[in-house]
Amino acid sequence: MPILVTGATGTVGGCVVRRLLAAGHAVRALTRNPSAARLPAGVEVVAGDFADPASLVPALRGVERVHLVAMDGDGPAIVDVLVEAGVRRLTHLGHDDPSRPDDDPLESWHRVLRKAIESSVPEWTHLFPGEFMANTREWAPSIRAEGVVRAPFGDWRSTLVHEDDIAAIAVEALLTDDHVGRTYQPTGPEPVGRRDAVRMIGEAIGRELRFDELTPEQAREQWQDVYPPEIVEWFLEMGRYPEGNSWVSPDVEEALGRPGLTFDRWARDHVADFT
Ligand SMILES: NC(=O)c1ccc[n+]([C@@H]2O[C@H](COP(=O)([O-])OP(=O)(O)OC[C@H]3O[C@@H](n4cnc5c(N)ncnc54)[C@H](OP(=O)(O)O)[C@@H]3O)[C@@H](O)[C@H]2O)c1
Incomplete structure (x- = not known):
């Protein structure tokens, strides 16, 4: 079946x-x-x-x-x-x-x-889940073309999650009876700053990358052709929480019996996306 x-x-x-x-x-x-x-x-x-x-x-x-x-x-x-x-x-x-x-x-x-x-x-x-590590693939075109990321909130941190951790929980829940009726909120194992994420992608692809921090206004302009307005405003709301989105969920470890995958691991898994 x-x-x-x-x-x-x-x-x-x-x-x-x-x-x-x-x-x-x-x-x-x-x-x-x-x-x-x-x-x-x-x-x-x-x-x-x-x-x-x-x-x-x-x-x-x-x-x-x-x-x-x-x-x-x-x-x-x-x-x-x-x-x-x-x-x-x-x-x-x-x-x-x-x-x-x-x-x-x-x-x-x-x-x-x-x-x-x-x-x-x-x-x-x-x-x-929390914010996906994979969302950073939106930086791929400017990384490939110019070695640059232009984004707001360089120091803002988020417990980005590896998509394969989410998938691993889904597969466990499809194949075993242990997760029925459960709600999981998988996050990564640690908060990652935007600027640090760019550095780790650079290390994975063997290229020094520059982070050009945009003001929220510049970011709104950059995103307006890509995302619906309410999503753009939701992204910009981040700046109102300077402490970031640093909550580390226990759910990956609880569901899989191991810690979540880190961002530097994600960057190494995704070299082909940025080169
Ligand atoms: N991205 C994040 O940071 C984040 C964080 C928390 C939760 N989420 C949630 O995670 C989910 C996945 O988000 P994502 O943006 O990462 O998606 P995604 O991986 O880019 O995938 C979108 C998938 O949905 C399919 N799809 C889209 N519209 C469809 C339709 N009308 N009928 C059938 N299939 C359709 C597409 O298939 P085809 O194009 O092949 O039809 C594609 O495989 C969403 O529910 C989102 O709310 C995302």
């Missing part, structure tokens, strides 16, 4: 696919565009789009376990389609910040999906 991985062409989903294959499982991957998907040999690739929940039905044939990346569409309608198709176990990669109210524009969609999963799916595990 295949395990369906959604977001299989993405950051965490790609690691989930590789880990399931390595563990000897049949993997079916969902993508909106099968002809563009670069997935490992042996993966069955099936088209489907969260924006049209009925389009997920072919990918769900004979599937009881799903890794769901929360991206788009009508959350409760997607959950209904999954459950009607016979899905029993779901790992849900998404986002939830309990300090924000239900009607917060950045929270409400995710919270509605979370509640639908909890009320309908027999066996669920939520994964609400």
